[in-house]
Amino acid sequence: MTRAISLHDVSKVYSKGVRVVDRLSLDIAPGEFLVLLGPSGCGKSTILRMIAGLEEITSGELRLDGAYANGLVPSQRNMAMVFQNFALYPNMTGRGNIGFPLRVENPGEDPRPRVDATARMLGIEDLLDRFPSQLSGGERQRVAMGRAIARHPSAFLMDEPLSNLDAKLRNHLRAEITHLTRELGVTTVYVTHDQAEAMSLGDRVAVLRGGVLQQLGTPRSVYALPRNLFVAAFIGIPRINLLRGVVRAPLDGAMTISLGKQFLRLPEPLSLDHQLLRVQQGREIFVGLRSEAVRIAKPASARPGEVAITGLVEHVEFQGHEIFVHFNTGSRPAVVPELEAPRPARPVRRRRREGSVLERLRERAGALRAGPVAVLERPGDGSGADPVPPEGRLPGDLVVRTTPDIDLRRGMQVPLLVDLAHLFVFDQHGERICPAPARLPDLAE
Numbered sequence: 172m173t174r175a176i177s178l179h180d181v182s183k184v185y186s187k188g189v190r191v192v193d194r195l196s197l198d199i200a201p202g203e204f205l206v207l208l209g210p211s212g213c214g215k216s217t218i219l220r221m222i223a224g225l226e227e228i229t230s231g232e233l234r235l236d237g238a239y240a241n242g243l244v245p246s247q248r249n250m251a252m253v254f255q256n257f258a259l260y261p262n263m264t265g266r267g268n269i270g271f272p273l274r275v276e277n278p279g280e281d282p283r284p285r286v287d288a289t290a291r292m293l294g295i296e297d298l299l300d301r302f303p304s305q306l307s308g309g310e311r312q313r314v315a316m317g318r319a320i321a322r323h324p325s326a327f328l329m330d331e332p333l334s335n336l337d338a339k340l341r342n343h344l345r346a347e348i349t350h351l352t353r354e355l356g357v358t359t360v361y362v363t364h365d366q367a368e369a370m371s372l373g374d375r376v377a378v379l380r381g382g383v384l385q386q387l388g389t390p391r392s393v394y395a396l397p398r399n400l401f402v403a404a405f406i407g408i409p410r411i412n413l414l415r416g417v418v419r420a421p422l423d424g425a426m427t428i429s430l431g432k433q434f435l436r437l438p439e440p441l442s443l444d445h446q447l448l449r450v451q452q453g454r455e456i457f458v459g460l461r462s463e464a465v466r467i468a469k470p471a472s473a474r475p476g477e478v479a480i481t482g483l484v485e486h487v488e489f490q491g492h493e494i495f496v497h498f499n500t501g502s503r504p505a506v507v508p509e510l511e512a513p514r515p516a517r518p519v520r521r522r523r524r525e526g527s528v529l530e531r532l533r534e535r536a537g538a539l540r541a542g543p544v545a546v547l548e549r550p551g552d553g554s555g556a557d558p559v560p561p562e563g564r565l566p567g568d569l570v571v572r573t574t575p576d577i578d579l580r581r582g583m584q585v586p587l588l589v590d591l592a593h594l595f596v597f598d599q600h601g602e603r604i605c606p607a608p609a610r611l612p613d614l615a616e
């Protein structure tokens with residue numbers, strides 16, 4: 172029997188009042204595959220461990236099939252966990268490992284039929300008589316999955332189960348996990364910091380930042396209508412281009428967004444979403460352009476809704492079937508610092524600060540964690556001429572994806588067309604204002 176898992180206003184405080192999970196509410200339907208996605212330290216494993224009963228819930232409610240479950244011990248929850256560092260018993264064969272929890276749970280019952288059925292499902296029959304030291308990493312992970320599946324749990328809780336494997340095997344096992352969990356119809360909560368993995372596996376994805384839920388939706392909806400700049404920047408490869416701009420909305424002229432030396436002229440008649448930008452007149456905003464919103468083409472070939480800018484080629488990144496071209500358009504790029512470092516130690520906001528009483532109260536309440544996304548400028552004079560990128564970033568302010576047959580070299584000035592139907596605009600706090608926030612992602616699908 173598979174289960175509905177609900178978290179209502181769930182928080183976790185370890186010590187010193189630090190909330191690592193902050194008032195999280197989630198309803199996971201029976202049989203659903205939900206992915207918890209976020210950068211390191213955002214509380215993903217903690218949430219999973221609270222669902223499993225391995226970690227106490229500080230406040231809020233966990234409900235399993237509608238019944239209050241905060242106090243249930245792990246064995247009463249009948250959930251199976253698969254970890255990144257799966258541990259098989261080295262002195263037992265594959266058969267012994269898969270059968271072990273069955274022997275513990277049902278002493279006196281022969282575990283063989285269930286072990287065999289599970290092995291058949293996973294295609295690992297020929298591994299059953301081998302010891303872990305005689306198995307490759309991927310084979311070991313399959314046996315670990317077998318151990319979880321054989322118990323017929325009511326839910327799978329998977330914590331980055333594939334991150335120790337090489338890319339090819341990871342892709343392969345990803346497909347297997349999708350197939351298997353759908354076939355079994357068992358509710359699955361899957362933790363990862365890899366957005367590509369989240370997008371390919373999840374029925375829905377919950378994006379977390381600093382213990383706070385940022386957005387919950389289908390992979391398609393979080394990509395197409397990210398609620399804020401953090402989600403926009405976290406999801407999608409190559410990463411969305413984020414440029415600082417200023418809205419110019421003169422009463423007697425066309426509305427534009429200036430991007431440093433160039434500007435985007437919004438096509439008339441203004442769409443409803445673009446009309447709503449008028450209130451931002453004179454304000455600095457963040458423009459988000461995914462690579463598919465920009466193409467290399469002359470102004471004469473512009474389609475309705477496309478506007479022309481130019482870019483100076485800074486770097487060409489060969490990907491095989493396509494290339495990523497890094498342009499300098501003379502605008503000021505913005506980056507989300509917490510997404511730059513691969514594994515930041517702790518969110519900046521946890522440092523004790525000399526702020527106002529209000530600020531400290533908000534901090535204690537965890538409010539700031541869901542607050543504005545800090546955005547950095549590229550070091551330089553703001554003219555876009557400075558070629559020094561933030562550490563680890565390639566030069567240029569705009570990445571465009573194209574076919575590898577175009578001969579592009581550093582220093583070439585290239586015409587670009589921006590499709591304004593794919594324009595994202597975020598306000599100074601990082602909240603999306605175009606498309607208008609009222610266009611709820613799930614309704615738009």
Ligand SMILES: Nc1ncnc2c1ncn2[C@@H]1O[C@H](COP(=O)(O)OP(=O)(O)OP(=O)(O)O)[C@@H](O)[C@H]1O
Pocket residue numbers: 185186191209210211212213214215216217218364517
């Ligand atoms: N037992 C603990 N005591 C105190 N703090 C803890 C404890 N366990 C985790 N934390 C802190 O809670 C925060 C969330 O940790 P968690 O392991 O849930 O993150 P995560 O999202 O799973 O990260 P990763 O992707 O690196 O696994 C981190 O800042 C971590 O340092």
Ligand SMILES: [Mg+2]
Pocket residue numbers: 215216217330
């Ligand atoms: Mg973790």
